[in-house]
Amino acid sequence: EAASKGGYEYFMEKEIFEQPEVLIKTLNSRVDENYNINFDDAGLTKEYLEGINDIYIVACGTAYHAGLVGKYIIEKKTRIRVDVDIASEFRYRNPVINDNALVIVLSQSGETLDTLEAMKEAKRHGARVVAITNVVGSSIAREADHVIYTWAGPEIAVASTKAYTTQMVILYLMAIDFAYKFGKITKDEATENIKKLYEVEQSIQKMLEYNEKIKDVADKIKDNESMFYLGRGLDYVIAVEGALKSKEISYIHSEAFASGELKHGTIALITDGVPVVVNVTQSDLFEKSVSNIKEVTSRGAYVIAIAKEGNTVVEEVADEVFYIPNVEDDYAGFPTIVIHQLLAYYLSKLKGNDVDKPRNLAKSVTVE
Numbered sequence: 017e018a019a020s021k022g023g024y025e026y027f028m029e030k031e032i033f034e035q036p037e038v039l040i041k042t043l044n045s046r047v048d049e050n051y052n053i054n055f056d057d058a059g060l061t062k063e064y065l066e067g068i069n070d071i072y073i074v075a076c077g078t079a080y081h082a083g084l085v086g087k088y089i090i091e092k093k094t095r096i097r098v099d100v101d102i103a104s105e106f107r108y109r110n111p112v113i114n115d116n117a118l119v120i121v122l123s124q125s126g127e128t129l130d131t132l133e134a135m136k137e138a139k140r141h142g143a144r145v146v147a148i149t150n151v152v153g154s155s156i157a158r159e160a161d162h163v164i165y166t167w168a169g170p171e172i173a174v175a176s177t178k179a180y181t182t183q184m185v186i187l188y189l190m191a192i193d194f195a196y197k198f199g200k201i202t203k204d205e206a207t208e209n210i211k212k213l214y215e216v217e218q219s220i221q222k223m224l225e226y227n228e229k230i231k232d233v234a235d236k237i238k239d240n241e242s243m244f245y246l247g248r249g250l251d252y253v254i255a256v257e258g259a260l261k262s263k264e265i266s267y268i269h270s271e272a273f274a275s276g277e278l279k280h281g282t283i284a285l286i287t288d289g290v291p292v293v294v295n296v297t298q299s300d301l302f303e304k305s306v307s308n309i310k311e312v313t314s315r316g317a318y319v320i321a322i323a324k325e326g327n328t329v330v331e332e333v334a335d336e337v338f339y340i341p342n343v344e345d346d347y348a349g350f351p352t353i354v355i356h357q358l359l360a361y362y363l364s365k366l367k368g369n370d371v372d373k374p375r376n377l378a379k380s381v382t383v384e
């Protein structure tokens with residue numbers, strides 16, 4: 017087992033560090049040397065897409081969180097409405113879908129029972145189902161109308177990392193491809209967008225160099241019982257996954273909130289020394305996010321901010337700042353989640369938990 021960890025202490029660490037490589041592999045599986053995206057084998061032709069009314073994304077756990085990012089980017093690029101559903105809810109709520117709906121199911125393992133059943137429910141309503149999964153020949157891959165594989169390689173740690181970011185890559189490619197097919201962007205703009213996705217490799221690589229500093233911060237906050245994650249827009253959906261990583265393996269009660277909701281309840285929970293991780297990477301929301309940091313620091317919170325390089329003003333309001341490279345806003349989620357993953361990893365490790373096999377959790381949930 018030690019050998020298969022490639023010198024890393026835990027699979028999770030290895031899998032976090034594999035992300036630059038597997039993101040490129042996943043991109044290369046769908047993008048040719050002329051920057052054409054190919055999803056035709058998944059039935060996503062221009063003719064088909066022109067006939068759809070709605071897109072649904074259905075998944076569980078971390079894959080559901082990738083779906084939230086998918087909604088954000090697909091709606092932004094295409095202006096088509098996207099609903100994201102938790103599979104166990106979708107399957108029982110008699111969803112309003114018909115044969116003009118495209119249903120995208122996301123599942124690392126391809127074996128999650130609720131996702132499989134939700135997919136069958138969608139098919140009963142006549143929808144077309146495209147599965148995005150990491151396991152070739154899995155139940156979900158076999159039952160879907162079409163399959164798009166992520167090429168993350170085997171993911172062993174229960175807490176998902178590289179599967180999530182490769183799912184994001186496919187969803188970004190869909191957003192770009194659909195936007196092009198709907199005439200929302202030109203071929204040159206699509207190419208520019210794809211190049212930015214390729215650049216994610218370097219921005220993630222840079223975050224991996226933060227390893228030691230993240231460990232130091234984790235050491236300072238590891239004994240807290242609760243911590244919070246805040247963000248707006250894309251920063252919020254990334255925060256939701258950050259909080260899940262932390263709760264799964266560090267066992268610290270970790271919750272994410274949309275920063276704008278602070279004043280509607282969450283702020284009552286902010287007391288002296290409570291760690292609050294705040295994503296402040298979105299330019300148009302920057303001022304508002306900085307005010308939210310002030311709101312929590314004035315109640316004693318210990319703020320760990322993630323901001324873009326150059327935004328040093330954040331240092332004046334936060335206790336710790338991690339800088340991501342100055343990428344375009346839409347691509348900031350990739351380096352940001354890597355900081356969250358590493359923070360959760362070190363919290364778990366420093367607390368002496370079994371990082372790869374957290375209590376009460378299974379890698380793949382094949383029962384209801």
Ligand code: G6P
Nearest residue numbers: 077078079123124125128176378
């Ligand atoms: C379990 C795992 C999670 C995963 C979820 C969905 O809860 O512990 O890491 O996100 O199942 O799994 P799937 O294989 O469908 O992506």
